[in-house]
Amino acid sequence: MNAPLPASTTYAKSLNAALLEMMREDERIYFLGEDILDPYGGAFKISKGLSSAFPDRVITTPISEAGFTGLATGMALRGLRPIVEIMFGDFLAIAADQIINHMAKFVTMYGRDLEVPVVVRTPMGGGRGYGATHSQSLEKIFLGTPNLTVVAPSHAHDPGQLLRNAVALGRPVLFIEHKMLYPETLLASGGALMIEPLTDEPFPTMLMKNFSRGAADVLIVAYGGMSRLLAPLARQMAEEEINLAIALPALLSPMTVAPLLPLAAQCGRVLLVEEGTTGFDWGAEVAAQLYAATYKTLKAPIARLASRAEIIPTSTAGENAMLVGAADIESKILELLA
Missing domain, CATH: 3.40.50.970 (Thiamin diphosphate (ThDP)-binding fold, Pyr/PP domains)
Known part of the structure; x- marks a missing residue:
């Protein structure tokens, strides 16, 4: 050990x-x-x-x-x-x-x-x-x-x-x-966030929640670098009393959505987020598998966010406009809750 x-x-x-x-x-x-x-x-x-x-x-x-x-x-x-x-x-x-x-x-x-x-x-x-x-x-x-x-x-x-x-x-x-x-300190439970493994396997899915009681209003499923946007957003939304459950799979392929099904069925609203460009993407496969198993319990269509299908510019302003950002995620969450 x-x-x-x-x-x-x-x-x-x-x-x-x-x-x-x-x-x-x-x-x-x-x-x-x-x-x-x-x-x-x-x-x-x-x-x-x-x-x-x-x-x-x-x-x-x-x-x-x-x-x-x-x-x-x-x-x-x-x-x-x-x-x-x-x-x-x-x-x-x-x-x-x-x-x-x-x-x-x-x-x-x-x-x-x-x-x-x-x-x-x-x-x-x-x-x-x-x-x-x-x-x-x-x-x-x-x-x-x-x-x-x-x-x-x-x-x-x-x-x-x-x-x-x-x-x-x-x-x-x-x-x-x-x-x-690379420069980010590894996340741990504290303050508004609770972090725990959702699965016990070599490449686990981690679950990050911004609430301790009740159920999630929205389940967000994302991976990799999206965690740096989602952690501060979850803290912010805790103050607004919006409960988020954020599932962060480490294993992208071969993929199974089985650990996500109870969460998706419980809250009925799902948002998939990735930084890769939209189209023929990871989120599409996750959405297809989740929908097949949970469509009867969903309260809204599964939402997806990805970066625009464009070449990434060098300018900071151009890059920020093309890539998925925290404001995009927040807007989509509020849209799901409307």
């Missing part, structure tokens, strides 16, 4: 500590990526200290996401447990062939089960004004890929523990980290 995290632990520190501990405990773990060596320690400093502690198992790579992701697959087939860092999630498009057509298929395509324990970590999302090729949320491209587990922890989760669970899974995992969560 790991020691509890200090109260001030940030999302980034949790990931970094987990990497250091795992590499200390298991010599099969290698870390690959661009610009990950000390003193730089990666674009978001998640690998800080790794190359100093484990110089032979931290491999800085050329700018070839397809190349080093393929290398990691080969290493995994030979019994190692590589962790790959893709510097920006946008570059997953370059590695998609290796992820979808190789590591995910090698698990079963040769007529027998093979262990392909690769974890591909990457920062996703906007909020920093990095422009069209460094700010997207592309995880929906990979959802539904057979044999590929897609995980996206919020800061109501302990991302370091989930990264440990991803490595222990022994199968290909795409591990999504919203870049705006």
Whole structure:
């Protein structure tokens, strides 16, 4: 059992500590990526200290996401447990062939089960004004890929523990980290918020509530970086006596809505929120599954929010206008309650 995290632990520190501990405990773990060596320690400093502690198992790579992701697959087939860092999630498009057509298929395509324990970590999302090729949320491209587990922890989760669970899974995992969560202190119950696991599994759904008595007025289902908008909004709406239950699944694919069904049936109003662009998205699948199971008890049509289906601009004003924001979520909640 790991020691509890200090109260001030940030999302980034949790990931970094987990990497250091795992590499200390298991010599099969290698870390690959661009610009990950000390003193730089990666674009978001998640690998800080790794190359100093484990110089032979931290491999800085050329700018070839397809190349080093393929290398990691080969290493995994030979019994190692590589962790790959893709510097920006946008570059997953370059590695998609290796992820979808190789590591995910090698698990079963040769007529027998093979262990392909690769974890591909990457920062996703906007909020920093990095422009069209460094700010997207592309995880929906990979959802539904057979044999590929897609995980996206919020800061109501302990991302370091989930990264440990991803490595222990022994199968290909795409591990999504919203870049705006890195400096955030991990959420804990206190004040208006109560946070608890809704499920007991390696990649749990966390439940965040802004009330202690009665039932939720609206169930919000979201993941990853949306938690940074939803926590302060929940505190604000507690003062307005609007009860919110916020379910934050870490496991995006393969997906099950079973843990959400009692909450959805109880309150009858559901809002799905994601930062990825609208259309053929995660929320559409969640809505379809929820509706099939709860349509008789719903008080309003299931509502969905996603970012506009546009290219992300570099300007702060343009980015804010395109991405889902707290005001959009608040407006949709009030619309559901009208």
